[in-house]
Amino acid sequence: MLQRDYLMRMIEQVASAIGQVMGLRRQMRHQEALLVIDELLDSRFRLNGRLIRSLSDEDIVGMMTTNGVMETENIQAIALLLKQESEIYEEMGDGARAYPLQLKALQLFARLAAADAPKVLADSDAEAERLLLKLSDCELPAATKRLVMDWQESRGRYDQAENWLYELLVEGEAGRDEAVAFYRRLLPLPDERLAAGGLPREEVEEGLAQAEADAWLSSRE
Template sequence: MFQRDYFMRMIEQMSEVVGQVMGLRQQRKQEEALLVIDELLDRQFRMNGKLIRQLSDADLVRMMTTNGIVETANLHAVALLIKEEADILTELGRQEQGYPLQLKAFHLFMRLAILDAPALLRTPSEEAAELETKLGIYELPRETKLLMWEWHESDGRYDEAENVLHELAEDGAIETEEAVEFYRRLLLLPDESLLQGGLPRDEVNEGLERMRQQSTQA
């Protein structure tokens, strides 16, 4: 009961803050909007905003895990605030500051989606998909692509997972055996799931055979 009440309060608070930030952005008061975000980051969580920005996404997940349970509402709220801050910085032409925050928010939303965390304002996957589009103009780091691969597979978008897998393979960022295991996992799924995920069984078999051949040639 306590967790549900807390979650509902977090939804209400985030709705209010995001609405306030959007209003300020529409009035071209971006600096004021940044102050609103900064104040909430400092006040709401067990660490200040400066530390939140410095920690990696993996560190933030660890910091917001208690007795093995991830505090997904807090993590989602942090990701939302960081995403809003990144958008404002980009509007102000400060992409060099906005890009790493966008990337961190993207990582956090993907991790939340993999954890099957409930929606706050939108689902983690919806938030991640928006950021994936915005970040599409960049060559993303290996760790981002690895997380994208896992996220797409966990969400049942097997064709998207395969696309990221091909990028990783071309970059030499994964072992061939990891790719082989991906196709083996898919072969355990029913035909209907594979079709819904955009990768029918014959294409899975083709991918598996292709990776096996690369493995023997290596």
């Protein structure tokens, strides 16, 4: 009961704050909107706003995990607030501040989507897709590409996961063993599921053979 009450209060508080922020944005009162976000980050979570912005997405998730259980609602709230903050900086013409916030929000939403987190405050999968599209003209860090690859695989979008794997291989950020492991994870899946994910069984078998022969990259050139 206490946990449910806490969750409901958190949802109401975050939803109210986001509504307030969006209202201030419409009035072009950006600094006030940033203050609302900062105050909520400082008061609602165990980490203050400055620390949240400085930590990696992995560290945030780690600090928001208790006894091996992710506090998905808290992580989702943080990701939403960071996304709002990035949009404010975009409206202010400050892309340098917007980009790292967008990146961190993408990473958090991707982790939540991969974990199939409940849609408490938002649809994490849809939010990650929107942020990935927004950042499509940017060169993402290798760690983010790997995270996106894992997320796409977890959602059954195997062709997209393979594309991200290819990018990592080309850049030297992944190797033969990772490619082999990817295809071997897919092999036991039903044919219908592989086809629905854009990577039919024959393509999985071909990719595995090329990866095992360390000829995967040359076959794509």
